[in-house]
Amino acid sequence: MLAFELERPKTLEAALGILADNPGKAVPKSGGTDLIIWMKKRTIHPKILVDLALIKDLSNITISENGRLSVGTNVTLNRLEDYLDEREVLPALIDACRSHSDFTLRNKATMVGNVTAAVPSGDMIPALCCYDAEVETASLEGTRHISVLDFILGPKKNALDPGEIATRINIPLPEVAGTGCYLKSTRRSALDLAQASVACVMLCRTGVTEYRLSCGAVSPIPVRVFEAEKMLRGKSNLTPSLIEHSAELAVEAVNPITDVRSSREYRLQMIRELTKRALALCQKRIQEVA
């Protein structure tokens, strides 16, 4: 790995200052579990790493009065999982946390890092898309709010401008009862990147049950399966044919590649299978709650 300088600013302003002063040379670091490996493999060559870990304002999880969960960039996946689990909210995101790498790595890896990395197989992305999450950013010009769906522009490409940092991810907590899950197809049972994945969220608004479906690792940008969501809207009883049809629509919404992890064909088959399983699992979970 080539030499670099490590900066550890204590305030957001200082971090933004370093980034602005070193355009093209400085990059932000959260957990570093992607970044350090990319540097070791020489796919990127930053001269300065701006470690955000000491910025207190970016290290907390809050819930605002209007029910918005806000997760700072330094929050590790293990902390996030505990927090959500205790409060029994955002089940698909809890599943996603648990499916990510392994316990020790989750002590370092963050959700914000997972989204800014913008790797198609990022495990946090599909659930965040289902929950309509947005990325909050900061730069010397001010702050922006960008939905996760729009934030990821392609493999390893995000919507941040030079000098801009993703400070938080904000998620409106569903106001109604519901459930969700995240299923992931992998080559082995831990520490693997998704070959294909499906997040499913079920929201039981009075009178109208609503579904959200999102697929991971099968498209350069995040995918919500809006066609299936439309079709399922209002259906509280998921019949086999509805499930089958949804799986078909999910397959139509994605466009995977072939690589060493999986062939395109297998990925398509797994999207079909996981969509079916995710819907069935939501149905089962909602019955367990009831």
Place this chain on the structure above:
Amino acid sequence: MRQIKTKTGIGRWLPRKFDREKAAGTLEFTDDLRFGPELLHARAVRSTIARGRILSIDYEDALKVDGVIKVVVGKDFPHHFGLYLKDRTPMAIGQVRYVGESVALVVAESEDAAEEGAAHVKVEYDELEPVFDPVKAATNNDILVHPDLHKYDHVGFVTPQPNTNIATWFRIRRGEVDKAFKETDHFFEETVTCPQIAHGFLETHCCICKHEKASPELTIWTSAQSAFTVREIIAKGIGYPLNSVRVIAPPIGGGFGGKAGMTIEALCLAAAMDPDIKGRPVKLFIPREEVMISSWVRQGYVARIELAVSKEGKIQAIRNSFWFDTGVSAEYGANPVRSAGYTSTGAYYIPNVWTDCYAVYTNKPFGGAYRGFGLPEFMGALELVIDTVANKLGIDPVEFRKRNLLKKGLPTCTGMPMHDHGLESIITKVAQKINYDQKEEPIRPGWKRGKGIALAIKAPAIPADASSSAIVKINGDGTIEVLAATMDMGQGTYSAFAQMVSEEIGVPYDWIKVHFPDTKSHPYDWQTVASRSTWSMGMAVKQAAISAREQIIKLYSEFWEVPEDCISIEYGSVICSKLGKSERLDERIQNGFKMPDGILKGGPIIGTGSFTPPDIVYPDLETGQSPKSVVHFTVGAVGIDVEVDPGTGQIVVNNVAAGYDVGKAISPVGIMGQIEGGTIQGISACLMESMSYDEHGRLLTPDFTDYKIATTMDVPSSVDAFWEEVPEELSPYGNRGVGEHSMISPAPALNNAVYDALGIRIHSYPLSRERVFKAVRALSNGEKDFWEWPYELEQVFRRAKKSWE
């Protein structure tokens, strides 16, 4: 009267040597050694193409990098190295043969500078068409990986075929094969394929070489399994006397065969022997991404097996064609090919045998030693075929195996009579342990459950003269030091040696130390491979211990003026019950005894022992026949109970039982560890391991992001391990090797279980989820066999949509 009493002799369960230091993280591996500011660092520049001529190597810019002091290229160090066949130079000279081959070595004051320098070396090639498919390479000589094959030195038992890609061709010609096939009741032909796989040890390769400035003296510190073989290969390669090359092997973090023979040492040496560098130590550390292209991998194979079976269910004849994909070098890989060949009826008696085992060169990283040494490959195929045949004949696969078992006295495929063993009872026990006879319901709704069994057999694949020697030194306080140049890389041999010494000398295990090899102080041992150490080195250690004991007892007998048989050593004290004397071993062992006649006698006690296998005869090159082709076989069986998720192809192992005939368990904790570890490693290889290449020969799985090995979540939480003890004849205590054997049959047992679960035979390893899923779909299309030609996948990849850009 037994003269020795100890509570820590052979057969006892004891804490293993060096476990404490490993757990504390204080054991120093090669990379932990410090050499001060004199140390230089080397980094290889590697070929980016699979085959081609080197037109130019431009390292001007590399020399400009701060800290870089020298760049060495292949022609600067043109020595050929190799254990059995000298087909290897440390760096490419004139042409490259695979993606990753070293082309130049950048030497610098720091690791970073070396890395940076390597990034600045520009190599121009004239690309030539490569060959990756071993069957194509073996049968079509348009592309020759080694056009100079006829010029390479090799040992007599390796048979390169000049002007082909065949590095060795091992044959068995026994009985009347054609006739047997013509007259048989049933004929079967099956093909099995498996890709190259990697060892996955934790410690990557590391080596430091230092050449004296003034004289031809060389010291090498290296993470190697076999210090003396490194010494021999290097000394022969550069023409130095053996005593001018000192090899120090610090503890290694796993080997599994990947650190056998010589690996990266000659490359490091290319820098250390450079006239501008001599006098300074040079370190070559191999990062994870370069391990699989810097050292051995397990050879891939394509196996075709034909069987003739009588209507009574007796195997009449076998015809084997095995193409081993040995990659760019067979200097070591020639031998597992032989090992498979001279065991090519497995654990069965087959009267008529025709075997062709080829080591085939291809433009890929080089095949060599890997735990099991040819037998996980061979049995990975044969045990599927046996299972298939039994099923097709409607005979229970366990019964079919027993009916054809290679029992005591029956000839193996080389004509050597089989010795006594406990395989039949092991098979029965394994079957019982997994409830083989019972069709059980799957535990997981919607999954399919099945059970499978496979047998294991392997002999130490050693040259006829692979020798060992040991020294046992008794210190002046009764503690003992053992010099036995075996590498304890986690298999626990040092514990076994200490137990042997405790058994023979009667001192407690905790007083006994076994040191890591240094060729300067240790006596010779061939290699730590072939599951041979507790057997071969065990003989030397036992002999050395007995010799030391005899010296002690002789001295005490004279000192106390009693006959030798009145003296015993018990728990570290020398005892004569007749005189009522009991004395701890003390400095008199070192400084001599004032004898009753007033004369000082004795002096430091050193026991020595040497061993060489007395009567191996190399198989005849034409027929493979030999009255004693190997020293002995270790046999065993594995039973596996699995479930398969038809919706995804995921396999879960419910239960696994594995038993081996170890002759005698010297260190039971070590044996348990070997059986558990090898079983897990075998399951892992079967489920997911594969070195995959793209259509240009670029390794797509160079590190653990994509070279997957099983985690604890992928394997059963326990292994039902057991052993039998039918003594081996020529052995310290009746013991025989078991280190590799546990890796041989988990894969075919698992594959057989998946067949039992699904009803379709998968002929290609690994049984990845994707592949199993595809097999399930093939089954629903009415197919009974599924296989994917591994080299066809590269073609699929050529056409596939690989990126969104």
